[in-house]
Amino acid sequence: MKKILLSLVFLLTGVLNSLAQCAMCRTTLENNFSNGDPGIAAGMNTGILYLLMLPYLAVIVIGLLWYKSTKNGGKEFTKRTA
Numbered sequence: 001m002k003k004i005l006l007s008l009v010f011l012l013t014g015v016l017n018s019l020a021q022c023a024m025c026r027t028t029l030e031n032n033f034s035n036g037d038p039g040i041a042a043g044m045n046t047g048i049l050y051l052l053m054l055p056y057l058a059v060i061v062i063g064l065l066w067y068k069s070t071k072n073g074g075k076e077f078t079k080r081t082a
Contacts (some may be wrong), residue, residue, distance in 0.1 A: 025044060032040045 029041045029044055031040075
């Protein structure tokens with residue numbers, strides 16, 4: 001029970017920090033856009049998409065490596081037992 005409670009505290013702390021950063025990014029983009037520089041907003045959107053994509057890409061790569069290793073490991077196991 002203690003581990004679960006501690007994990008929830010760390011999770012909620014991380015969420016609060018991320019919300020604060022989103023407000024700072026929004027303020028910066030609004031200031032730049034009002035000054036006539038919309039190019040920074042496009043760069044920020046691209047950066048957000050990269051940050052969104054990388055964890056999913058890492059999970060897919062690890063999953064594929066795990067699948068290939070278990071597939072090859074199963075073949076070697078059947079050869080040894082036969």
